[in-house]
Amino acid sequence: MSAPAPAAARPVAAAAPARARWLRRYGVWLAAAVVVAALPHVARTPAAVPVMNQMGIAVVFALSYNMLLGQGGMLSFGHAVYFGLGGFIAAHALNLAGRGAVYLPAPLLPLVGGLGGLAFAVLFGSVSTRRAGTVFAMISLGIGEMMAASSLIVDRFFGGEEGITANRAKAPLLLGLPVTTDQQVYYLIAFWALLATVLMYAFSRTPLGRMANAVRDNPERAEFVGYSAQWVRFLSFCAAGFFAGVAGGLFAVNYEILTGANMGAAASGAVLLMTYIGGIGYFAGPILGAIVFTFLQSMLSDYTSLWLLYVGVIFLAAVLFAPMGLAGVLAMHGPVWRARRAGRLVGPYLAAALAALVAIAGVVGLLEMVHFVVVAPAGAASMRLLGLPLAVRAAWPWLGFIALAVTGAVALRRAGPRAAAAFAEASRPGGPR
């Protein structure tokens, strides 16, 4: 989505410095807009557009979460509250608009959701942002659990177990643009996701956004400079709540249903996972994380019911081996790429990837067979894995997968350090030896 455009961003000649500067500044956004506009025409499978809609919503949500965690240093366990409340308010507004009580076209609903998220962020943020650290995290957890439990109690507003349903087709049109098919919704989501991304990036460049970084790193010094750490945290929190609400509004338009689960601990945990996997230290990190997480979610959950287990393993591996996230790993390779030494990494990286793939194939095979033995009816003796029939009662598939896992692990123990050494060698400053 935010594909860096090095070719466009590099100044071509001194003859047109102004245009080059303009391109360097806005080229990434233009490229992103073009890619986003072209995507539904490139990916032509019927399943692609709904998945991309989900990605767009996740991108906005994860970016808003990173305004707290990455830029403000506030670890929240209840960010889905503002997403969910924004979504519920948008769904109710959509129902009101459908009945003709208010004039509100569907494309404006994310704004309604955002204002709803903002209102509740002002309310809860005023008490929770007085402290940072564990106290903030615990208050956010408490508020999250409280709202999730309330959704079953206050069933007039939250609709109880069934949730609130809406119908986007009944809302009035804006400029005569209908919003009924998935593709039309895609363009609505793409517009809002791009707009929200630009605004959130701009926010990180304002003095307030910079002060949020300062308060994250050293609140005491920020106070000495003359800024109230609490006030800075509160304003960042409100902005994050607004954009979470925008994502919730997009969710309401896309799925036309909201339930209490959208505000629950699982939803708050998911946004933490995707943001962290993407990399909290980079603006583009949550975008990457949201896209990868949604892709894994929609692809893996089609093939296996163990997908959350695999996501958990990927997540643990990310924390253990790449705490800077996907974006961090990419950024780490920037100097190597610019020094034109990336070619030297291809071999060692391919070897490590191959070893990892063999190990993963073994472990996945074993896990899937265990899962089949546990859940399958007693008589079943054969399962299909990626179309291949497997006799789970025989010994050979088990031995085969164990052999794969062990071989892969042993190979990875050799190839992994080699890849790391190749990277260290390539990123060493100075010319080639």
Added chain:
Amino acid sequence: MLSLVFFSLLNGLVFGLLLFMLSSGLTLIFGMMGVLNFAHAGFYMLGAYLGYTMSITVGFWPALVVAPLAVGALGAVVERFGLRRVHRFGHVAELIFTFGVAVLIEEVVQLVWGRPAKSYVVPAALDFPLFQVFQGSFPAYKAFMLGISVAIFAFLVAVFTRTRAGLVIQASLTHPGMVAMLGHNVPRVFMVVFGVGSALAALAGVIAGPVLGTFPGMAQVLGSIVFVVVVIGGLGSLAGAFVASLLIGVIQTFAVAINVSLGSTLASLGIQVDATGPFQDLWRVTVAQVAPILPYLLLVLILIVRPTGLFGTRET
């Protein structure tokens, strides 16, 4: 009315002491490492599932000993090879690591034992009513739970105040650098405390599994409540965890027994409220329905008024 108060108090005591068994380990781990361990409730769940499997194979009594030991060893391994490695990336990474371990434990439990709830039953030797008062009976198993919890509490107090190991642990909580200078292996102390805390959580799981249910969501149900207990009591404070456990236990059991709504209270005072207006939910909801929210409400209120918790001395 008297019977309601009596049984609510007794059940609150049983639940509260069970919470203490979980929160004591959690608060000690926090005191040492400055990290809230999200996987703690996962160890509780593992304990319950291991207890279930062992109780139908080798019996309940061996399970009571073996399951906590096994989970304690697992906890020590997680600390030694996971948490210690992540430590250098900072607190957020550590916290997120334990969050990932929690997700993983929950998924592995579902992989091994399946999604449906397990019928973990009370052992036959304890399956009888202990005594009967006010037309109600108190099961012997709950008395057994009470006994185990009190014994654990007494054991912890004795270890902490009367033994050398307890003194080293207490010193490591506040002055890890000094303790290391005196020649103690502080990382090993951390590992042992993490293991013992996990074992206590598993013990709580073994004895609570038959009463509170053994199902894939059990870690989430109790996990956030235990967090509430630890934070309300004051992070790192054992005494605070004890008081907060009993407080939350009693509040929850009383709240679910009271079937009064705001509307009915006002009506008995002679004030009629509009039962169809936009605030109808507010008048209709009973105290019993609000019970699940109360601990979190208490958490938020206490943190706003007193960020250190009831007995805590530090904020983060």
